[in-house]
Structures are given as structure tokens and as C-alpha cells.
Amino acid sequence: MQISRTGRWGRWFPLALVAALAVSFAGVVVVVTDQPAQAALRGRRVITYNLQGSRSGRDNKWTTTIGRYYADADVVAVQEAGPDSPALAYGTRLTRYQGRQLANGGAGLPQVGHANEVAYTRWRTGRNRNSAHVYFLQTDPRGGRYVGGRNNLAIVTHEPAVAVAAVANRRTRTHRNARATLGVLLNDGNWYFNVHATGAADDGRGLLRDIAAFVRGRNRGEHWVALGDYNQEPDQLQTPAGARIYNTGRATHQAGRELDYAVNSTDEGPLPTRRLPGATADHYGAFIGTVQLPEPPVEVFSSLQAIESMDAGGVLDAKEHGTSNGTPIVSYKRTGKDNQSWLVQQFSDMSMTFRGQESGRCIDITNSDRNPGPGRSLSLWKCTGKASQRWRPIYLDEHGEYELRSQLRPDLCMNVRGEQHDPTDAKRLILYKCENTRNERWIFTPAYKPSTATVLPTPPYRWMDQESMSLETLNSGAVMDVLGERTGNNSAVGVYHRTGGTNQGWDLGWRWSAKFGGLIVTLSGLGSHRCLDVPGGARVVSGMILVIHNCSSETSQTWLVIQEDNETVNLLNAQNPNLCLDVAGKPTTPNRGRLIVFHCNGQANQSWIFTPLDPD
Structure with a gap:
């Protein structure tokens, strides 16, 4: 009462x-x-x-x-x-x-x-x-x-x-x-x-x-x-x-x-x-x-989103740029194309729809009127707001990720079929019973667009409260990785598709810098307990490769984080702030690319986002 x-x-x-x-x-x-x-x-x-x-x-x-x-x-x-x-x-x-x-x-x-x-x-x-x-x-x-x-x-x-x-x-x-x-x-x-x-x-x-x-x-x-x-x-x-x-x-x-x-x-x-x-x-x-009064659906994010699987880092993709009803939805490596960009809208019951930027159509349960059950595929269909197109985000506290539960079948979740071990191998999206497995965990990330302006000279405090995180490049969707899971001094650092390994986890150490008038950060490897470093000490020049090394007070191990208006960040080396953290060669394949410092240019291979680390 x-x-x-x-x-x-x-x-x-x-x-x-x-x-x-x-x-x-x-x-x-x-x-x-x-x-x-x-x-x-x-x-x-x-x-x-x-x-x-x-x-x-x-x-x-x-x-x-x-x-x-x-x-x-x-x-x-x-x-x-x-x-x-x-x-x-x-x-x-x-x-x-x-x-x-x-x-x-x-x-x-x-x-x-x-x-x-x-x-x-x-x-x-x-x-x-x-x-x-x-x-x-x-x-x-x-x-x-x-x-x-x-x-x-x-x-x-x-x-x-x-x-x-x-x-x-x-x-x-x-x-x-x-x-x-x-x-x-x-x-x-x-x-x-x-x-x-x-x-x-x-x-x-x-x-x-x-x-x-x-x-x-x-x-x-x-x-x-x-x-x-x-x-x-x-x-x-x-x-x-x-x-x-x-x-x-x-x-x-x-x-x-x-x-x-x-x-x-x-x-x-x-x-x-x-x-x-x-x-x-x-x-x-x-x-x-x-x-x-009943409220219409509202846009959730301030930008289009790429919806990323924690299984291997693939994102929701309208297969082969299809735009017609019935186009399969797959998990595929990040390309930055419009078939991976989604307008996320939310209803007052907290359920969401995902409307494709390229197609104008929504993610739906294929043949939803025919008693859909576990294993039914997902595809594009004309947006109607019906229950088969609506997904309820269930927050998973341990990592900051989401399950996406079907509004039509609340016992079933959006699932990457058969798990995915390499995002370059496209995998179909299906309904499956909700089990909180990696192929049912999702994060919302910005769909890449070039930056036009700097928003903040220092990162928001919300990043300071994190334990371990991964750092993802929007060039290919790969994350920063100590190659070969090595842990010793001078081990090479590059990018690789998401695996959940501790060699992809980084503890963020923030402190105030009077020199820069803002916060700087060190990145200590979760598996190695060594810091991201530019070898060479006081002499940091463009093209130098990055390694891990014993954490110290050297400024070559500290980074100034600049937030851009496209929801990404650039990391500038404190020893030479004209140089940014860069994936050498701008590879579009997730498992390629050494990390270097390079002249800051605003390109996608210098655009990063902090994302959860899922070590399960």
C-alpha cells in the first residue's frame, strides 16, 4: 500500500x-x-x-x-x-x-x-x-x-x-x-x-x-x-x-x-x-x-555507436554493406564504415533499438513471427519499434559491460554464434540463452569520425577510478598488447585483437603535472607490472618503438591525455609532447602494428578509447 x-x-x-x-x-x-x-x-x-x-x-x-x-x-x-x-x-x-x-x-x-x-x-x-x-x-x-x-x-x-x-x-x-x-x-x-x-x-x-x-x-x-x-x-x-x-x-x-x-x-x-x-x-x-505521458524513444548517445563484442573485439556489422530487409548481422573487425554505425534509441521501459546509419533499418530477430528460439539469427528489417527489434541492456557490474536481452524473449540474449576467436572471421549474430559468456557481453563505443577540436586538456575523473583497463585503437579495433605475452624489460608492445589476456590490461596511474597544468598518466602492464616506455630516456624522437620497462619517474613513461570532440583521446608523450601514441603503418588488420611515437596528426591510428578489460 x-x-x-x-x-x-x-x-x-x-x-x-x-x-x-x-x-x-x-x-x-x-x-x-x-x-x-x-x-x-x-x-x-x-x-x-x-x-x-x-x-x-x-x-x-x-x-x-x-x-x-x-x-x-x-x-x-x-x-x-x-x-x-x-x-x-x-x-x-x-x-x-x-x-x-x-x-x-x-x-x-x-x-x-x-x-x-x-x-x-x-x-x-x-x-x-x-x-x-x-x-x-x-x-x-x-x-x-x-x-x-x-x-x-x-x-x-x-x-x-x-x-x-x-x-x-x-x-x-x-x-x-x-x-x-x-x-x-x-x-x-x-x-x-x-x-x-x-x-x-x-x-x-x-x-x-x-x-x-x-x-x-x-x-x-x-x-x-x-x-x-x-x-x-x-x-x-x-x-x-x-x-x-x-x-x-x-x-x-x-x-x-x-x-x-x-x-x-x-x-x-x-x-x-x-x-x-x-x-x-x-x-x-x-x-x-x-x-x-508516453514518451517517444530518445537518442541515447551524443554520437553514432559501434557496438563491440568482448569475445574478440568484433563490432555489429550489416554483412557486406547490405541495406535490404533480411541482411544478416555479423560480428566483424572494426572498419569505421557506415554499416557498423548504429543510432541507439531508448524507450521509457529502458529497451533500445539499433538503427543502421547506412541502411536506415533496425536489428531484428529473423522471422520473429515464427516462434523464435535459441539459435535464431538476427538481421536488418524496417524499423517499427516492435518487441523483436528492442533489446534491454543489462549492466554487468564486474566489468562495465552489458548483456543485450531480447524484449520479445527476455530469456534470450544477443550472442555471437559459436564464439569468435578472430574478428577478421565474420560470425553470425543469433539469439541464445543468457549465460553471461564473453560472446554475450557488449560495450558501446563511438563510431569513428575525424576529430575537429580538442575538448579537454585533461581526462575526466571517471577514468581515474578504474582498476585495470584496455586501450583500443579506432583504426582497427585492436587493443594495446605486450606481444607474445612477454613480461621482461624491453618487451615489444603492439596491437592485437581482444583476448582478455593480462598482457592487454593496464593499470592507470594518474598524477597532477604542474608543467602541463593537468593530469598525466602512466600505464603499467597488468601481467608484467612494467610500464609503457619510449626507450632512450631524455631523447624521444618520432618513430621510436615502444616497449615495457621497469616503472620509474622518467617522463618517457608518462603521457598527457587529450580528449577530442569525437569521443576519443590522444596520448602525448610527456618527454616530447609533439609526439603521440601511434600504431605504425596504420594497419587495418587488428593483429598487425607495432606501437611508436609519431608526430601528432589526428589520424585514426592515433585515436584511442579506454575500454573494460574482461579477463574471464
Whole structure:
């Protein structure tokens, strides 16, 4: 039964106590008045969701889940949001606000790492949509460092906030995992807070008490709503006087408990609530607000995608550039052609369709009207949005990969038939029972297009939180590989198709460089424990081959990572930043090519993406 009851008991400049104030915010002028706010939930659509972290190198859980929620709601509160904000929209930069730039002055926040600041970014969630506004607060202590981790908070909105607050948790002094709350004031005069309580008896109650006191102390007639994961059933939570809980009445955690809901500062009467379809975490999202109309499918990514198999690194390919109904879908080596480029669209039930750039047709189950079962092939067909063309992405936490389950047959997954040991040998795509095998694991990667501009001088923090990753060239889809699985000093490094071997895994060691004014990285081999190196020490010139060598402080082992506007990165050697990590000779076959440093030229053989390592 749904519970609705009344309780018992940044960097934005502080708003002056005036009748009206114009605040310039990221190029937008917002007028704030002291007039009483409208009701926070009536007229708004809000979603709260525990994402359970975002560990993939290209923020896929943000893109495949939060992007869809953003299309359906005005405000999305994300708990366990991952190590940092999602990828920046092109032409925008991350801004951090702290102290007096926060509406509450940041009082009581830990003065370490990023715990005392709110990060503001713009995030583009699809090719043709306006970029979202993302506010991010570091609440994961990470051993007292307050950098990275998964237990952080984010709020995503369609409009810029008028003000931002980070309300400290009084229990932080005695409970290291106690988390602050993040709030944004929108132009309707209401505060929207994100809460992730620990579940301790007094934690949720204390957070709500302090939120209410903060808003009341501003004396502006503002209301508030606190969305979140309370780790407590709604009938166990004490709320401030006059507040009302809005919940779905259904379990929002897969263990069977209802933990995710909203607490509103006023009783607005009955409002629609709905538990959202399961997505990629152990929680279900909770929707509260005005009636939600059926939404059309939205574009998930800001670019066309190549959908890559973790079996050998092949990508979904319309065989031999076929464009007609019935063209087989195969897994084949990356070529960069349009028959491997897919427009990914997502429905409100979280299922996806894959529309071919070259054909304009969608991946479908062949003869789907004839009782399809295990072994049925996949092919192109005219896009209709029917169940046989829709695939549900199931996130596999251990590596940041996905199963793609059929909407028509949820017990069956997209599968590379018979496994694939070499991506140059095309293999048919079929339906098969979901077994979490390598030939059923997929990642979303950008379909290559030439870069036209540099986006960031340093990589986003999300890569800093990874354990071991692989580095893939978009020239052929091969990954960086210590050839022959050797581990000794001066072992040659080249590229090879994906095998999951430890000689293709790299531990990323990030540090700040005053010289470059940004982050640099070393790459230590997972199997060798030696670092990618340009032999020659201080003299690094174009054409030098790369090897692994004992890790040291030599700058020839460090790389400046430059993000490009095509979602790839270039790696510039710190000893000679005019030289980039390069696959010699631009081979189009995955198993060929030594790695060298070469004059940076923006070609595909210098374009790289960080991808998961799947050692199984």
C-alpha cells in the first residue's frame, strides 16, 4: 500500500534579501523574488534512482539509464552516482563552487578533497538534445581522501539552478560513511534535495531536519522536496512537521524493501507515483509528480555507436554493406564504415533499438513471427519499434559491460554464434540463452569520425577510478598488447585483437603535472607490472618503438591525455609532447602494428578509447 502521511515533528552566489534579484548563471539570467513558491511536486516530474556506481570508462550507466530518465522528468536525483560527473558537453567546462558561493556557505563539510564543493557541468545526452545541467557532490570518503568512489550524489535538471547548497551531515564526525545532502533551487522557488541515508535510525530524520532548518532560515517562503535512497522503509522514517512522504508502495530494492521515495515539505494531496522498470542496478527508480505521458524513444548517445563484442573485439556489422530487409548481422573487425554505425534509441521501459546509419533499418530477430528460439539469427528489417527489434541492456557490474536481452524473449540474449576467436572471421549474430559468456557481453563505443577540436586538456575523473583497463585503437579495433605475452624489460608492445589476456590490461596511474597544468598518466602492464616506455630516456624522437620497462619517474613513461570532440583521446608523450601514441603503418588488420611515437596528426591510428578489460 502506498504511504502518504504527515510527519510529526556550488558555486552560486548567495541570494541577497531583496524583493527581486537578477542572478547571472552560466549565461542565463534568472529573476528571483521573495514571493511564496509554488508547490514543489505539483506541476513537476521527478525521479530518484540509486545508480549503484558507474565504473565503465565511457560513463555508460549514466548514458543508458540516467539519459532516459532525464528525458522523462524535470529533476533526476542520482545516488551512488559514480566517481564524477558524466562526460562534458562539447564546448563546456567543469566548474567547482565552494564556501560563500554555496547558499549555505558549505558549513560543516569536510575540508578535504572535493567534499566541500559542488561541481557543475553540462552533459549532452543525445545528438539532437540540449545539454543537461548536472550538479555533483563528493560524499564518498574514500579512506578520508574524498576523491572518486561510487557513493556520491548528483542532480540532473533541464534548467540552471538559481542557487546550490551542500548541507553537511552532523554524523560525519562520528560515522565516516555519513553523507551530506545536495540541493538545487530552481526558478519555481523550490529546493530539490538529494539524500542518501545510511539507514541508521536517526540519519534520515537528521538530514531532513537540517534541510528543513536551512530552507526555513532563508525566510523566503521556499518549499523543499528531498528525493533519495533512505535505506529505511517509509513507515519507519520520522519527518518534519507538515511534511508528507510520496512513495510508490512497491519494493524499490531487489531484496524486497521500499527504500527510494520523496519527502515533501508540504502536503500537496495525492500525486501519481510509479516504480520505474528495472535498469542497471539493484534499485528501481521511483517517479513522482504529474501524470507521465508516453514518451517517444530518445537518442541515447551524443554520437553514432559501434557496438563491440568482448569475445574478440568484433563490432555489429550489416554483412557486406547490405541495406535490404533480411541482411544478416555479423560480428566483424572494426572498419569505421557506415554499416557498423548504429543510432541507439531508448524507450521509457529502458529497451533500445539499433538503427543502421547506412541502411536506415533496425536489428531484428529473423522471422520473429515464427516462434523464435535459441539459435535464431538476427538481421536488418524496417524499423517499427516492435518487441523483436528492442533489446534491454543489462549492466554487468564486474566489468562495465552489458548483456543485450531480447524484449520479445527476455530469456534470450544477443550472442555471437559459436564464439569468435578472430574478428577478421565474420560470425553470425543469433539469439541464445543468457549465460553471461564473453560472446554475450557488449560495450558501446563511438563510431569513428575525424576529430575537429580538442575538448579537454585533461581526462575526466571517471577514468581515474578504474582498476585495470584496455586501450583500443579506432583504426582497427585492436587493443594495446605486450606481444607474445612477454613480461621482461624491453618487451615489444603492439596491437592485437581482444583476448582478455593480462598482457592487454593496464593499470592507470594518474598524477597532477604542474608543467602541463593537468593530469598525466602512466600505464603499467597488468601481467608484467612494467610500464609503457619510449626507450632512450631524455631523447624521444618520432618513430621510436615502444616497449615495457621497469616503472620509474622518467617522463618517457608518462603521457598527457587529450580528449577530442569525437569521443576519443590522444596520448602525448610527456618527454616530447609533439609526439603521440601511434600504431605504425596504420594497419587495418587488428593483429598487425607495432606501437611508436609519431608526430601528432589526428589520424585514426592515433585515436584511442579506454575500454573494460574482461579477463574471464
